[in-house]
Amino acid sequence: xxxVSQTPKYLVTQMxxxxxxxxxxxxxxxTMYWYKQDSKKFLKIMFSYNNKELIINETVPNRFSPKSPDxxxxxxxxxxxxxxxxxxxxxxSKAGQPGPAFFGQGTRLTVV
Amino acid sequence: xxxxEQDPGPLSVPEGAIVSLNCTYSNSAFQYFMWYRQYSRxxxxxLMYTYSSGNKEDGRFTAQVDKSSxxxxxxxxxxxxxxxxxxxxxxxxxxxxxxxxxxxxxLLVSP
Numbered sequence: 001x002x003x004v005s006q007t008p009k010y011l012v013t014q015m016x017x018x019x020x021x022x023x024x025x026x027x028x029x030x031t032m033y034w035y036k037q038d039s040k041k042f043l044k045i046m047f048s049y050n051n052k053e054l055i056i057n058e059t060v061p062n063r064f065s066p067k068s069p070d071x072x073x074x075x076x077x078x079x080x081x082x083x084x085x086x087x088x089x090x091x092x093s094k095a096g097q098p099g100p101a102f103f104g105q106g107t108r109l110t111v112v
Numbered sequence: 113x114x115x116x117e118q119d120p121g122p123l124s125v126p127e128g129a130i131v132s133l134n135c136t137y138s139n140s141a142f143q144y145f146m147w148y149r150q151y152s153r154x155x156x157x158x159l160m161y162t163y164s165s166g167n168k169e170d171g172r173f174t175a176q177v178d179k180s181s182x183x184x185x186x187x188x189x190x191x192x193x194x195x196x197x198x199x200x201x202x203x204x205x206x207x208x209x210x211x212x213x214x215x216x217x218x219l220l221v222s223p
Binding site: 004033040041042043044045048055056058090092094098099100101102103104105106108 | 120143144146148150153154155156157158161198200202204206208209210211212213215216218
């Protein structure tokens with residue numbers, strides 16, 4: 001059983017397009033995240049949601065809009081894609097208390 | 113300056129060696145400490161999670177935390193080629209309620 005699943009796994013698209021990445025977790029966790037991993041493997045938080053409410057927006061451009069229809073899902077929509085958006089995007093979830101997050105397998109986005 | 117400092121490596125060791133991976137931090141709000149392993153083209157996988165200063169052991173892995181020095185370590189005993197991966201330290205910022213990661217250390221264990 002996959003705990004945190006993301007779709008698609010790979011996404012290749014042209015500059016200027018709009019795309020979405022979906023994430024679902026079956027762990028019953030309250031908190032979900034989007035992280036961006038650059039080419040040097042650095043993981044940087046983008047957004048955090050707790051029970052469908054936005055908690056953290058880490059100075060991400062407005063072109064990125066997260067949406068949480070329920071606490072098991074957190075989707076990421078990106079408008080007007082740019083070359084610099086190419087990266088691996090990870091969804092993660094965490095139970096309510098401080099502690100570890102559990103990650104999905106990642107979505108490798110390539111903007112050409 | 114990044115909140116969490118971690119040597120990117122690569123760190124190359126022969127099979128069977130003891131590996132030491134380290135991170136330093138400066139923010140006292142970091143109270144919970146984790147180590148993740150990430151294989152190429154995969155998501156980070158939780159290895160160890162600890163809160164207190166001291167050692168925590170799980171099989172071949174030992175996590176060590178020294179809060180007074182703001183220094184954490186992961187030791188891998190009897191390293192195997194299958195341990196070759198990037199190891200990421202992570203810390204939970206109790207102030208901003210988020211996980212902050214080090215840059216990761218790439219480990220290569222040769223047979």
